[in-house]
Amino acid sequence: MTLMSFPPLFRQRRWLLAALVICALPGVVSAHHSFAIFDQTKTVTIKGVVSRFAWTNPHVAIYVDAPGPPEQQFKIETGSVNALKRTGWKANVIKAGDEAEVTFKPLKNGEPGGLLVEIKIGDTVLTGGG
Amino acid sequence: MKPTRHLTPVALLLGALCMALSATSGATEIAKQKPNISGTWERTPDDWFGEDPDDPVLPGGPMPLKEPYASQYSELKKKQAEANEAGTPLATTSARCLPEGMPTLMAALFPIQIIYDDNNVIVLGEYLQQVRRIILNEPLPPLDELDPVYQGHSRGRWQSDTLVVETRAIRTDVTFYDVPHSEGVKITERIRLTAPDHLQNRVTIEDPQILTKPYEFTFEYKRSDYRIEEYVCENNQIVIDSEGKATLKTD
Numbered sequence: 528m529t530l531m532s533f534p535p536l537f538r539q540r541r542w543l544l545a546a547l548v549i550c551a552l553p554g555v556v557s558a559h560h561s562f563a564i565f566d567q568t569k570t571v572t573i574k575g576v577v578s579r580f581a582w583t584n585p586h587v588a589i590y591v592d593a594p595g596p597p598e599q600q601f602k603i604e605t606g607s608v609n610a611l612k613r614t615g616w617k618a619n620v621i622k623a624g625d626e627a628e629v630t631f632k633p634l635k636n637g638e639p640g641g642l643l644v645e646i647k648i649g650d651t652v653l654t655g656g657g
Numbered sequence: 658m659k660p661t662r663h664l665t666p667v668a669l670l671l672g673a674l675c676m677a678l679s680a681t682s683g684a685t686e687i688a689k690q691k692p693n694i695s696g697t698w699e700r701t702p703d704d705w706f707g708e709d710p711d712d713p714v715l716p717g718g719p720m721p722l723k724e725p726y727a728s729q730y731s732e733l734k735k736k737q738a739e740a741n742e743a744g745t746p747l748a749t750t751s752a753r754c755l756p757e758g759m760p761t762l763m764a765a766l767f768p769i770q771i772i773y774d775d776n777n778v779i780v781l782g783e784y785l786q787q788v789r790r791i792i793l794n795e796p797l798p799p800l801d802e803l804d805p806v807y808q809g810h811s812r813g814r815w816q817s818d819t820l821v822v823e824t825r826a827i828r829t830d831v832t833f834y835d836v837p838h839s840e841g842v843k844i845t846e847r848i849r850l851t852a853p854d855h856l857q858n859r860v861t862i863e864d865p866q867i868l869t870k871p872y873e874f875t876f877e878y879k880r881s882d883y884r885i886e887e888y889v890c891e892n893n894q895i896v897i898d899s900e901g902k903a904t905l906k907t908d
Contacts, residue, residue: 561749562710563741564905583892585754602907604894609767609783609886635744640907 565632565642573601577625582618584608587655589621589646591629602640603631605655620653621646692818692850695772697885698878700765701855705877711741713834716764716860717874720836726867733835745902750830752903754890756787758807758831759824760844760860763876770885778813778820783885791822800825800841807831809844819849839866854880 575593578600589603605611621627627648631641645654700706707714722730733747740747751757762769767784778791791811797803803810803826813822824844829837842864851857856878863871894906 561741561746561752561903563746564744564903566744581892584888585890585893588892588894602905604905607888609888612886613883634905634907636904638905638907640905 564634566635567632569633570630570644571633572628572630574628577621577623577627579623580621582608587611591627599639603629603643605643611655691815694850694856697768697770697881697883698765698856699768699881701877701879715834717872720872721869723867723869730836740902745904747901748897748903752895754893756785756807759809759827761833762787762789762808763858768881768883768885781885783888785890786888797823797825819847822846838864841866
């Protein structure tokens with residue numbers, strides 16, 4: 528499936544988000560844990576399919592399966608439910624199966640994951656978490 | 658017998674007098690009303706936190722620490738910097754989803770809501786659903802009768818337009834900007850509206866065992882129309898090792 532082939536349901540809800548460019552407060556992330564687990568000097572972009580969207584506190588997490596090589600699942604963390612809701616996110620803004628391009632600050636320990644900078648799903652752009 | 662038969666001029670005069678007294682009493686009640694500190698409050702100005710979340714700005718400048726606490730604090734900052742550089746920051750109580758406690762709750766990293774009546778002032782913190790109860794118009798029990806708790810035990814009284822609150826018996830594993838406190842710490846807050854939508858909290862921390870002098874600072878808040886939401890820390894993804902260093906689960 529390419530980035531352009533979104534399921535009809537997503538096209539219907541995309542208008543809700545198309546105008547949103549969202550910036551969460553850095554302090555919101557640091558409220559729970561330090562930023563220092565992420566390498567703020569690097570920015571990585573991957574393309575893949577969302578396998579799980581955890582709309583949870585203390586952090587929202589997006590799990591993205593990237594074809595690679597090597598094929599990997601990335602865990603992308605962002606702000607709290609409370610902070611993201613205030614900027615327009617909802618529990619259904621991202622769904623398993625969504626094709627996404629994700630930009631993030633990688634984990635310093637080299638594990639596949641990081642802090643969300645921006646996620647693009649079609650013409651929808653969501654940012655958050657620093 | 659019809660009631661109107663008793664409405665003599667004297668009775669009418671008494672009625673008018675009662676109405677006048679009632680109006681006076683109403684005005685007195687209005688005068689007695691406390692400033693409206695109820696509502697949701699967020700810190701202001703917006704950049705109060707500083708630029709680096711891992712190096713937040715202390716609200717009253719550096720804390721005047723006695724030895725050995727000053728050296729211990731410097732050592733902690735050095736260890737934190739090394740751990741941060743390695744990508745394994747030292748875990749805080751928040752990383753364990755434990756309450757911030759006092760006075761950090763009042764720093765309002767997330768919004769706080771204040772609700773009050775004649776006997777209590779309740780502060781609700783959105784972050785981790787913290788609750789702080791300030792009991793009005795009664796003295797604090799002796800310190801040795803109070804069990805230490807995260808938010809401490811608070812008693813308050815209105816002095817004119819200012820709510821003065823004394824808090825004691827805060828758990829000693831609660832820190833404020835990584836600074837510890839002793840069992841004898843006392844926090845005094847002077848909370849007042851400086852405008853209908855602007856709340857000021859002048860805070861003094863007295864802790865002669867730890868501090869060379871009382872530490873004073875002011876939290877400023879702006880009124881918000883935000884409705885505080887549920888915050889359950891149900892999915893903590895931080896793993897803390899035996900040295901207290903934190904990493905993020907990736908599975």
